[in-house]
Structure formats: C-alpha cells, structure tokens
Amino acid sequence: MKTYNGIVSTNIERLAALADGIFAVAMTLLVLDLRVPVLEVIHVSQPLWVSGAAQSEQVLLDLLIKLAPRLLTYFMSFLTLGIFWVAQQTQLNHFDRTNRDLTWIHLIFLFAVSIMPFSTGLLAEYITFRLALVIYWLNLLLLGVVLYFSWRYAERNDMLKEEATPEIGKLHKRRVVAYQALYAFGALLCVFNTYVSIAFIVLLELNSVIAPRIWPLDRF
Amino acid sequence: MKTYNGIVSTNIERLAALADGIFAVAMTLLVLDLRVPVLEVIHVSQPLWVSGAAQSEQVLLDLLIKLAPRLLTYFMSFLTLGIFWVAQQTQLNHFDRTNRDLTWIHLIFLFAVSIMPFSTGLLAEYITFRLALVIYWLNLLLLGVVLYFSWRYAERNDMLKEEATPEIGKLHKRRVVAYQALYAFGALLCVFNTYVSIAFIVLLELNSVIAPRIWPLDRF
Amino acid sequence: MKTYNGIVSTNIERLAALADGIFAVAMTLLVLDLRVPVLEVIHVSQPLWVSGAAQSEQVLLDLLIKLAPRLLTYFMSFLTLGIFWVAQQTQLNHFDRTNRDLTWIHLIFLFAVSIMPFSTGLLAEYITFRLALVIYWLNLLLLGVVLYFSWRYAERNDMLKEEATPEIGKLHKRRVVAYQALYAFGALLCVFNTYVSIAFIVLLELNSVIAPRIWPLDRF
Amino acid sequence: MKTYNGIVSTNIERLAALADGIFAVAMTLLVLDLRVPVLEVIHVSQPLWVSGAAQSEQVLLDLLIKLAPRLLTYFMSFLTLGIFWVAQQTQLNHFDRTNRDLTWIHLIFLFAVSIMPFSTGLLAEYITFRLALVIYWLNLLLLGVVLYFSWRYAERNDMLKEEATPEIGKLHKRRVVAYQALYAFGALLCVFNTYVSIAFIVLLELNSVIAPRIWPLDRF
Numbered sequence: 001m002k003t004y005n006g007i008v009s010t011n012i013e014r015l016a017a018l019a020d021g022i023f024a025v026a027m028t029l030l031v032l033d034l035r036v037p038v039l040e041v042i043h044v045s046q047p048l049w050v051s052g053a054a055q056s057e058q059v060l061l062d063l064l065i066k067l068a069p070r071l072l073t074y075f076m077s078f079l080t081l082g083i084f085w086v087a088q089q090t091q092l093n094h095f096d097r098t099n100r101d102l103t104w105i106h107l108i109f110l111f112a113v114s115i116m117p118f119s120t121g122l123l124a125e126y127i128t129f130r131l132a133l134v135i136y137w138l139n140l141l142l143l144g145v146v147l148y149f150s151w152r153y154a155e156r157n158d159m160l161k162e163e164a165t166p167e168i169g170k171l172h173k174r175r176v177v178a179y180q181a182l183y184a185f186g187a188l189l190c191v192f193n194t195y196v197s198i199a200f201i202v203l204l205e206l207n208s209v210i211a212p213r214i215w216p217l218d219r220f
Numbered sequence: 221m222k223t224y225n226g227i228v229s230t231n232i233e234r235l236a237a238l239a240d241g242i243f244a245v246a247m248t249l250l251v252l253d254l255r256v257p258v259l260e261v262i263h264v265s266q267p268l269w270v271s272g273a274a275q276s277e278q279v280l281l282d283l284l285i286k287l288a289p290r291l292l293t294y295f296m297s298f299l300t301l302g303i304f305w306v307a308q309q310t311q312l313n314h315f316d317r318t319n320r321d322l323t324w325i326h327l328i329f330l331f332a333v334s335i336m337p338f339s340t341g342l343l344a345e346y347i348t349f350r351l352a353l354v355i356y357w358l359n360l361l362l363l364g365v366v367l368y369f370s371w372r373y374a375e376r377n378d379m380l381k382e383e384a385t386p387e388i389g390k391l392h393k394r395r396v397v398a399y400q401a402l403y404a405f406g407a408l409l410c411v412f413n414t415y416v417s418i419a420f421i422v423l424l425e426l427n428s429v430i431a432p433r434i435w436p437l438d439r440f
Numbered sequence: 441m442k443t444y445n446g447i448v449s450t451n452i453e454r455l456a457a458l459a460d461g462i463f464a465v466a467m468t469l470l471v472l473d474l475r476v477p478v479l480e481v482i483h484v485s486q487p488l489w490v491s492g493a494a495q496s497e498q499v500l501l502d503l504l505i506k507l508a509p510r511l512l513t514y515f516m517s518f519l520t521l522g523i524f525w526v527a528q529q530t531q532l533n534h535f536d537r538t539n540r541d542l543t544w545i546h547l548i549f550l551f552a553v554s555i556m557p558f559s560t561g562l563l564a565e566y567i568t569f570r571l572a573l574v575i576y577w578l579n580l581l582l583l584g585v586v587l588y589f590s591w592r593y594a595e596r597n598d599m600l601k602e603e604a605t606p607e608i609g610k611l612h613k614r615r616v617v618a619y620q621a622l623y624a625f626g627a628l629l630c631v632f633n634t635y636v637s638i639a640f641i642v643l644l645e646l647n648s649v650i651a652p653r654i655w656p657l658d659r660f
Numbered sequence: 661m662k663t664y665n666g667i668v669s670t671n672i673e674r675l676a677a678l679a680d681g682i683f684a685v686a687m688t689l690l691v692l693d694l695r696v697p698v699l700e701v702i703h704v705s706q707p708l709w710v711s712g713a714a715q716s717e718q719v720l721l722d723l724l725i726k727l728a729p730r731l732l733t734y735f736m737s738f739l740t741l742g743i744f745w746v747a748q749q750t751q752l753n754h755f756d757r758t759n760r761d762l763t764w765i766h767l768i769f770l771f772a773v774s775i776m777p778f779s780t781g782l783l784a785e786y787i788t789f790r791l792a793l794v795i796y797w798l799n800l801l802l803l804g805v806v807l808y809f810s811w812r813y814a815e816r817n818d819m820l821k822e823e824a825t826p827e828i829g830k831l832h833k834r835r836v837v838a839y840q841a842l843y844a845f846g847a848l849l850c851v852f853n854t855y856v857s858i859a860f861i862v863l864l865e866l867n868s869v870i871a872p873r874i875w876p877l878d879r880f
Contacts, residue, residue, distance in 0.1 A: 008310050021241050032252075126280055231529070245685075337472075565696050571717050
C-alpha cells in the first residue's frame with residue numbers, strides 16, 4: 001500500500017525556489033534593524049557658506065556613528081547568509097532528487113536562515129553581551145550542522161548525481177567541519193571581549209569570500 | 221464566443237512560483253514577532269573574571285526567557301507552514317494544468333498562509349487566552365479545508381496527471397481529514413489550558429515531520 | 441550602431457519572476473497592518489468553570505472586534521491583488537517576448553502593486569474618510585490603466601504569440617474597461633458613505649472571482 | 661586535487677532567482693517608509709452636504725501633504741531599483757555561466773540593493789541634509805561600480821555568451837560610466853540645495869526610462 005511519504009514531490013526545483021525566496025527575504029529584512037534615527041527638529045538646508053549649515057549636518061553624522069555597530073552586524077550577517085546560500089545551492093545542485101526527509105532537513109536549514117535577522121538584531125542591540133554572541137554562534141552552528149547532515153543523508157540514500165564523487169563529498173563535509181571549528185574558536189574569544197569575536201568571524205568570512213586561492217585553508 | 225475564463229493562463233509553474241514566494245515571506249515575517257527587547261543602559265563587556273560582568277548577562281537572559289512563549293509559537297507556525305508547503309506542492313506536482321477556478325482555490329489557500337503571521341502573533345501575545353487559540357485553529361482548519369477541496373476539484377474536472385491514481389487521491393484526502401480531526405481535538409483541549417493544546421499540536425506536527433514511518437497514523 | 445535599448449533582455453521569464461516576487465511580498469505585507477493589539481495585563485487562563493475566565497476572554501474579543509475594519513480592507517486588497525495577478529500573468533502568457541519599453545510598463549504596474557499596502561493601510565486607518573477611499577481607487581485605476589496600455593503596446597509592436605488573436609485582445613481590453621467603469625462608479629458612491637463604496641467594490645470583486653459564469657458581466 | 665572553488669554551482673538561473681527575490685522585497689519594503697499617519701479622533705463620514713464633513717477631510721489632506729517628500733524619495737528609489745534590475749538582468753542574460761567569484765560580485769551588488777530601503781528612509785527623514793544625500797549617492801555609486809566590474813570580470817574570464825560581442829561590452833560599460841558621472845554631478849549640486857540634487861537625479865532616471873530614443877545620451 002502506498003504511503004504519503006511515497007507521493008511527496010521529489011522535485012528539487014521547488015525546494016530551491018523556496019530557499020531562494022527565504023534567503024532573499026531574510027537578507028533584506030536584516031536592513032530593517034538599521035532603523036533610521038528620528039530627529040524632532042528638521043533644519044532646512046542652507047548653502048554651505050551660510051553659518052549654521054555645517055552644525056546640523058554634524059548632528060546627523062553623530063546619529064549615524066551610533067548606528068555603526070548595527071551596520072557591522074548587518075554586514076556580518078549578509079556575509080553569513082551569502083556563504084550559506086552558496087553552500088546550500090552547491091549541495092542542491094549535486095542532488096539528483098529529494099524526498100520528504102531531505103526536504104525537511106532543508107526546511108530546518110531554512111528555519112535557521114529565517115531566524116538570522118533575530119539573532120542579528122539581538123547582537124546589534126547587545127553587542128557587548130557574551131550571551132548575544134553565543135546565540136548568534138548557535139545560529140551559525142545550526143546552519144553548519146544541518147548542512148553536514150543533509151549531505152550525509154543524500155550520500156547514504158543514494159540521492160547524489162553521478163558527478164558528485166566521494167571526493168567531492170569529503171571536500172564538502174571537511175569544509176563545513178573546518179569552518180565550524182573556526183567559528184567555535186571565534187565565539188570562544190568572547191571570554192575576552194565580544195568585539196574580538198566579531199572581528200575574528202568577519203575576517204574568517206571575508207577570507208572565505210575573497211581569498212579562496214591564497215590561504216591554506218582552502219585546500220578544504 | 222470566447223470568455224475571459226477561457227483565456228486565463230493554465231500555466232501551473234507561475235502559480236507554484238507565487239506560492240513559493242508567499243510561503244517564503246510568511247515564514248520569514250514570523251520572526252518579526254520575536255522583537256528584540258530594548259535595554260536602556262548598555263553595559264560594556266568586561267573579561268569574565270571582573271566582577272559585575274556576570275550580572276548584566278543575567279539581565280539579558282531574563283529578558284530572553286520572557287520571549288520563550290513567542291519562540292514556541294514561532295516554531296509551531298514554522299512547522300505548520302512547512303507541512304502545508306509540502307502538502308500544496310505535492311498537490312501542484314500531481315496537477316496537469318490549472319484553470320481560473322483552481323487558481324482561485326489556491327489563492328484562497330495562500331490567503332490563509334499570509335494571515336498565519338497574524339494568528340501567530342495573536343497567540344504569542346495572548347498565549348493563555350482560549351480565543352487566541354481558537355483563531356489559530358481556524359486558520360489551520362481553513363488551510364486544510366481548502367486543500368481538500370482543491371484536490372476534489374482537480375479530480376472532478378479531470379486535471380490530474382495520469383500517475384495520480386484514485387488510490388493516491390484517497391491517501392491525500394484521508395490524510396487531510398485525519399490530521400484535521402486531530403487538530404480539532406487538540407484545539408478542544410483548551411477547555412483545560414491553552415498550553416495543553418499547543419503542546420498537543422506541536423507534538424502532532426513533529427510526528428508528522430520526523431516519524432512518518434513509525435506511528436500507525438502514517439498508514440494514511 | 442547598437443544602442444542599449446537593443447541589448448536589454450527580452451526574456452519574459454525573468455519579468456514574470458520579479459512580478460511573482462513583488463505580488464508575494466505585497467500580499468503578505470498587507471497583514472502587517474493587522475497589528476496585534478497589545479494588552480498590559482496578561483490573565484493566566486483558568487479552566488472554563490472557574491469564574492473570571494470568561495470575562496478576560498471578553499476583553500480580547502472586544503479588541504478583535506475593533507480590528508474588523510482592518511480585516512475588511514485587508515481582505516479586499518488580497519482580492520484586488522489576486523485579480524490583478526491573474527490578469528497580469530494572463531497577459532505575460534500571451535506575450536511572445538518583451539523589450540525595454542514593455543518591461544518598464546510592467547515595472548510601473550508593479551509600482552502600483554507595491555504601493556497597495558500603503559493605500560490599504562490608509563483606508564483601514566481612515567475608513568470613514570472619502571479622501572482615503574479616493575486614493576485607494578486611484579491605485580486601482582492605475583493598475584487597470586497600465587494593464588490596458590501594456591496589451592495595446594504589445595499588440596501594436598507585434599509582440600503577441602500567434603494564439604493571441606484579435607478577439608482575445610478585445611476581450612482583454614473590454615474587460616479592463618468594464619471593470620474600471622464599475623470601480624469608478626463604486627468610488628463615486630462615497631458621496632453617501634465610504635462603507636457603501638467598499639461593499640460595492642468587494643461584491644464586484646467577489647463576483648469577478650466566484651461567479652464568472654452566472655452574471656452577464658462575464659460576457660466580457 | 662579538487663577545491664571547493666571548483667565545485668561551487670555555475671548555474672546562473674539560481675543567482676537570477678535570488679536576485680529577483682531580493683529586488684522584489686527591496687522594492688516592496690520601500691513602501692514601509694510611507695507610514696500611514698495615525699489620527700486620534702476618527703470622524704464618522706457624513707453625506708457631503710452636512711456641514712463639517714469637508715473639514716475633517718481637510719485634516720487628512722494636510723497629513724498626506726506632509727508625506728510628499730517621502731513619496732518623492734520612494735518613487736526615486738523605485739526608479740533606481742527598476743533601472744538596476746534591468747541592468748543586472750541584461751548582464752546575467754549575456755553570461756554563459758557563473759563561478760564563485762562572479763557569484764560573490766553579484767552578492768555584493770545585491771547587498772547594495774538590500775541597503776537601498778535604508779538609504780531611502782534616511783533621505784526621506786533628512787531630506788534637507790547633504791549628508792543623507794551623499795549616503796544615497798554612495799549607494800548608487802556602489803551599484804554602478806559593482807556592475808562595471810561584474811562585466812569586466814566576466815569578459816576577462818571568458819564567461820560571456822557568443823552573442824555578447826566586444827561592441828556590446830563597450831556599450832554596457834560606457835553606459836555605466838556616463839550615468840555614474842551624471843549621478844555624481846547631481847550629487848554635487850547639493851552644495852546649493854538637496855532638492856536640486858534630487859530633482860536632477862529623478863529627471864536623469866526618467867530620461868533613462870522614458871526617453872531612450874530621443875536624447876543624445878542614448879547613443880551610449
């Protein structure tokens with residue numbers, strides 16, 4: 001007798017489309033945290049040579065400087081989401097088909113994506129708090145762990161395309177493990193100061209993005 | 221003479237793309253309800269061995285614990301949306317084509333999806349109120365009822381693909397009915413306490429997601 | 441010599457994908473206007489037979505009843521967006537290709553779609569004000585007018601598929617004109633009362649959705 | 661030995677889908693800045709011949725007039741996003757495939773897109789401040805610069821389709837440079853007044869949209 005399991009769609013295209021949608025919304029919602037500061041009194045702009053014009057600009061500059069930590073966390077999260085979008089779609093591209101279990105593994109992955117704007121907002125608001133940083137790191141960890149198991153599941157259930165050789169599989173999994181180890185180390189640095197952690201994670205991500213051929217890390 | 225009805229697109233791909241978009245936005249908007257609590261005084265983090273550092277972390281922890289009911293309802297709604305996304309796309313995958321009526325049936329389904337962030341926010345804010353739970357359940361019910369009629373409409377108007385045998389149709393419809401009966405029972409449990417209802421629904425959904433081969437329910 | 445005009449993409453698929461995305465976001469953003477009322481004192485739910493339990497439920501019910509006008513406008517706008525999504529995708533489905541001009545005509549259409557959550561919120565907040573209703577109607581009018589010109593442009597520049605006969609073209613354009621005339625009449629009814637207008641427009645839209653074969657209007 | 665670089669997806673369709681999603685969300689989020697003004701006292705509408713009805717409409721009109729600068733910046737940003745959506749998809753349409761570097765170039769482009777609602781909100785709130793205008797212009801500049809380098813990268817790494825001749829490449833790049841020069845000039849006009857800058861940029865964009873065959877600029 002057939003079960004519901006057996007009739008669930010195996011179409012990987014729709015899963016990829018949902019994923020693109022969720023990433024797109026999460027990446028754009030991040031910016032809602034960059035709330036524009038509201039000023040009560042609006043000063044009409046005057047030609048620059050009129051005295052007084054420069055001072056009111058100064059007020060806005062001060063307000064924007066206060067936004068700097070938010071901009072930093074926003075940028076970090078955009079990098080994070082970009083990295084994991086590339087990672088997920090690289091996986092989906094190697095899958096031959098999906099099934100209900102694999103679909104749910106990726107829905108859990110997308111849950112972690114959708115919660116990223118919250119973790120980011122929390123870290124932005126409490127940037128000096130270790131607890132906020134640890135929660136952000138747990139979010140990163142969840143993304144990595146689910147991605148690792150997604151590949152393993154597909155491997156064991158014979159859902160990979162032919163060109164996805166075991167060598168490629170090892171590369172994938174080793175990369176996840178290596179980066180997660182480094183993220184964990186970065187998070188640990190918060191015993192000194194959360195800014196040290198954030199700087200370490202951002203540099204690690206930038207390395208992952210812009211220097212893939214230079215550092216030894218990319219053997220993985 | 222031709223009517224507007226006759227020229228409306230029968231392209232099922234576009235309907236699926238709109239559905240993916242609405243699910244993606246609804247799933248990500250849920251998180252907006254997890255509003256980050258705002259703290260007036262920001263304590264600069266000090267090395268952990270400096271006394272005073274631990275106390276301010278405690279303050280944030282307390283604030284986050286207050287968010288727990290919201291996190292629970294958020295998680296429940298993500299599960300709900302995931303389950304119904306799988307269900308809808310399984311249906312669309314079995315349809316051969318659409319027409320104007322079927323498109324509108326699915327637009328009503330998407331209306332129920334788009335209102336889910338509201339029902340969720342209401343339940344999170346009024347988690348001990350039966351009325352909030354009943355409204356949440358009505359939302360669940362609407363999703364199930366529309367999905368049931370969608371299949372019936374497609375069946376009667378000969379819009380199914382050949383591989384969608386009557387057996388598969390029965391499976392689909394029986395599953396919707398069985399789960400809706402259980403959701404209704406769960407909602408009824410609120411005469412005791414809304415938390416009992418919520419726990420029952422979450423367990424039911426987790427069962428639907430992670431244990432499809434173990435429990436007898438999945439004969440359906 | 442080639443111009444930028446000549447190299448702009450003629451791929452209609454990407455335009456349709458952007459349109460699906462904007463409709464999906466607009467349809468889901470509408471719900472943000474259904475702001476959950478915040479209650480200061482949370483009453484813990486007690487079994488129904490404990491006196492006092494029923495009263496606090498009553499408080500929530502009263503709050504929700506106050507949301508009714510918002511729910512009405514939300515429902516109306518979902519119908520509106522659904523109707524115009526069907527109309528746009530029916531057009532795109534008949535186009536053979538696009539060019540830069542036609543792409544911009546549809547971007548203006550999408551501008552009118554993206555502004556719909558604002559018009560809806562304005563009408564919900566000022567539901568008894570004629571000015572709010574007139575602005576809503578102008579939004580409806582813009583959607584219709586742009587759609588009309590989109591078809592005319594495609595017709596005159598030979599961008600229709602072969603199956604899009606002149607008869608189909610007439611049907612399309614006549615339908616837009618007939619409905620816009622009725623929307624204008626509905627808007628005019630606001631000289632009596634805005635609720636009369638809203639009821640008329642909602643009934644008109646429901647007719648367009650659920651009764652396409654019964655009323656004479658659907659000759660068009 | 662294979663590297664991660666070598667296995668990253670080269671599927672340009674998924675990148676285009678993510679881009680459509682981010683543009684769709686950014687374009688629709690802009691409208692959230694058009695916050696509906698809240699009125700304390702709701703006046704029930706009366707037939708127009710009852711005295712007093714006209715006055716309360718006047719109150720709403722006054723509130724809406726105050727929204728005018730926001731509507732202007734909203735419209736400008738929708739134009740900006742439309743122009744860059746057309747530009748990006750024209751590029752993607754000429755690319756044969758992508759790789760990890762090119763994907764990241766476009767993710768940076770999408771970062772600039774996702775930050776546009778913030779720049780717009782800042783300019784709307786501080787429309788008379790030069791600093792707000794300069795930040796908006798930097799956002800425009802980033803969009804242009806990344807698009808320029810995207811094409812150059814694809815050109816040098818042999819990732820263009822055959823029909824993308826060097827002539828087309830020159831056209832693309834020259835157009836970006838010409839418009840960026842004009843945007844920079846427009847931004848400079850803010851030494852007089854920010855409204856002069858905004859008017860110049862809007863006219864430039866309208867020219868780009870509606871008059872591509874009339875002005876000499878479109879030789880480019």
